Amino acid sequence: MSFYRWDGEDLILDCHLQPKASRDEFAGLHGERLKIRLTAPPVEGKANAHLMAFLAKAFGVPKSAVQLISGELNRQKRVRIPRPTRLPEELGITVR
Numbered sequence: 001m002s003f004y005r006w007d008g009e010d011l012i013l014d015c016h017l018q019p020k021a022s023r024d025e026f027a028g029l030h031g032e033r034l035k036i037r038l039t040a041p042p043v044e045g046k047a048n049a050h051l052m053a054f055l056a057k058a059f060g061v062p063k064s065a066v067q068l069i070s071g072e073l074n075r076q077k078r079v080r081i082p083r084p085t086r087l088p089e090e091l092g093i094t095v096r
Contacts, residue, residue, distance in 0.1 A: 002032070003015070003029060003032060003033050003034040004034070004091075004093055006095075006096045007080070009082070009083045010080050010081065010082045010083065011059070011080070011081040011084050011093070012069070012078065012079070012080055012081075013034055013055070013078070013079045013081065014032065014033045014034065014076075014077075014078055015033055015034050015035075015036050015051075015071075015076075015077045015078070015079060016030035016031070016033040016034070016035045016036070016075055016076060016077075017036055017038065017042075017047060017051060017075045017076075017077055018035065018036070018037045018038070018075070019038055019040055019041055019042040019047040019075075020038075020039070020040075020041050020042070021037035021038055021039055022037075022039070023037065023039060024036075024037065024038050024039055024050075024054050025037050026058075026088065026090060026091060033076065034091070036051065036054070038050050038051060038054060045072075048068060048072060048077075051068075051077070051079070052066040052068065052079075055079060055081060056081075058086075058088050059081045059084035059085070059086060059087070059088070060084060060085035060086040061081060061082065061083065061084055061085065065081070065082050066079060066080070066081055066082075067079065067080040067082075
């Protein structure tokens with residue numbers, strides 16, 4: 001299994017979030033999930049909002065388009081990115 005899958009033209013990511021990191025970055029794999037380090041603290045939805053903005057920028061979509069499917073209150077999250085216009089090279093995601 002991979003940390004991503006395609007659902008039509010939408011990309012679904014399984015993520016492991018590390019809040020309060022020193023910088024925002026993709027940090028390899030954590031088990032079978034993509035590890036993402038974010039500077040935002042895990043309080044009052046700040047880390048989730050920061051995650052949506054980080055992914056929107058990385059995949060070239062509007063912030064409002066990125067959807068949190070599951071994991072609102074924990075580090076394990078599933079996110080939908082509709083019709084990404086770019087795929088970060090370091091992630092090795094292939095287009096179907």
